[in-house]
Amino acid sequence: MDRTEALSHVLKRIREDKELTQLVVAGLAKMSAASVGNIETHRKGLRISTFFDLCDALGVRASDVLRQAEDEAAQHRGRSRPQKARTGRPPSKKPAP
Template sequence: MEQRVKKLGLVLRQLRQARGWSQEELAERAGLHRNFVGLVERGSTQVAIDSLFSLADALGITASDLLRQVETPPASASE
């Protein structure tokens, strides 16, 4: 479980940075507190389902797409 929480944080950070947004901007767009976004990105807290949907909506993706990215294993160097 802890690995998934950390992976979610990493995926969120990558998506946010790809858009050129600060944590504060993502938090504002999602209706969440910036400190909470930081905790999620560091994998320091679990995310309630309503917050997960808010983050995904703010990023312009579905919650299922967000979770799919968390569940997808990284490609190996041999592929």
């Protein structure tokens, strides 16, 4: 899973956790419910302005959403975000003793 797909999943999870429908979020973000659905299922790209509109509609900080998406993508790649951020590359595999 790449980071953009993880971002779609995080936005959907936040919406569901807040018990909001796609229609409600779409209204708050001034977009169509179909567009929200397409973003959440990763069928449509997400413009940065739309991302900020969705974050505002969901009442969350964009930086928190991005952090969650990075963490989710890293988990699917088998490493944690803090370790990658510290070295700038994947963790090395140490030979077994």
